[in-house]
Amino acid sequence: GNSVTQMEGPVTLSEEAFLTINCTYTATGYPSLFWYVQYPGEGLQLLLKATKADDKGSNKGFEATYRKETTSFHLEKGSVQVSDSAVYFCALNDPAGGDSSYKLIFGSGTRLLVRP
Amino acid sequence: NAGVTQTPKFRVLKTGQSMTLLCAQDMNHEYMYWYRQDPGMGLRLIHYSVGEGTTAKGEVPDGYNVSRLKKQNFLLGLESAAPSQTSVYFCASEDRRGTDTQYFGPGTRLTVL
Numbered sequence: 001g002n003s004v005t006q007m008e009g010p011v012t013l014s015e016e017a018f019l020t021i022n023c024t025y026t027a028t029g030y031p032s033l034f035w036y037v038q039y040p041g042e043g044l045q046l047l048l049k050a051t052k053a054d055d056k057g058s059n060k061g062f063e064a065t066y067r068k069e070t071t072s073f074h075l076e077k078g079s080v081q082v083s084d085s086a087v088y089f090c091a092l093n094d095p096a097g098g099d100s101s102y103k104l105i106f107g108s109g110t111r112l113l114v115r116p
Numbered sequence: 117n118a119g120v121t122q123t124p125k126f127r128v129l130k131t132g133q134s135m136t137l138l139c140a141q142d143m144n145h146e147y148m149y150w151y152r153q154d155p156g157m158g159l160r161l162i163h164y165s166v167g168e169g170t171t172a173k174g175e176v177p178d179g180y181n182v183s184r185l186k187k188q189n190f191l192l193g194l195e196s197a198a199p200s201q202t203s204v205y206f207c208a209s210e211d212r213r214g215t216d217t218q219y220f221g222p223g224t225r226l227t228v229l
Binding site (some may be wrong): 004032034036041042043044045046049051089091093099101102103104106107108109 | 120147149151156157158159160161164166172174175206208210216217218219220221222223
C-alpha cells in the first residue's frame with residue numbers, strides 16, 4: 001500500500017542554518033504530496049503542496065519539489081528562524097474508498113528545534 | 117470565520133465510560149475526517165464522511181462510531197473507552213471540489229485511565 005517515510009528527529013539547528021527534512025514515498029498512481037506543520041499545542045496546517053511530478057511547492061521560505069524518479073519530496077529552507085520550531089509532517093493523498101474522497105497518509109513527523 | 121473547531125479540548129475518562137467528540141466547520145465543506153495522532157505514528161484515519169448523512173470506515177475504525185446528521189458537524193463517539201484509545205484526535209474538513217487541502221481543527225487530547 002501507499003506509505004510515507006520521513007527522517008527521524010529531532011532536528012536541532014541554530015538560527016539562520018539551512019534546513020532539509022527528507023521525505024520519500026511509495027505510491028501507486030499519481031498522488032499529490034504535502035507538507036503539514038504542527039506548532040506546539042495546535043492542529044496541523046498545510047505548509048505547501050505539489051500535485052504532479054516536477055512541481056515545486058513553496059510557502060514562507062520553505063520549498064519542496066515532487067521528484068517522481070526518486071519518489072521524494074524533501075523539505076528545505078535556506079535560513080530557519082526560532083519561530084519555525086514545530087513538527088513537520090510529509091503526507092500523500094490516497095483514495096479513501098470507492099467515493100471521490102481521499103485520505104491523507106502521513107509520515108511519522110519530524111520535530112525541528114531552532115536555537116537562537 | 118472560525119474554520120474547524122473541536123470540543124472538548126481535553127478529557128479524561130475511565131475505562132468503560134463513553135463520550136462524544138464534536139467537530140464543527142463553517143466553510144460549507146462536504147468532506148470531513150477524524151484522525152488520531154499517536155507518538156511516532158503520524159496521523160491515522162478513523163472514519164470519514166463525504167456528505168451529510170454518510171459515513172465510512174478509515175484505517176483504524178474499531179471502537180469508534182461517527183455520525184454526520186448536519187453538514188457542518190461530524191461527531192466521533194466512543195461507546196466503551198479503552199486505554200488504547202488514549203490519543204490526540206483531530207478533525208479535518210475538505211472542499212469537495214478537489215482542492216486537495218484538508219483543514220484541521222486544534223485537536224482533542226483524550227486520556228483513558
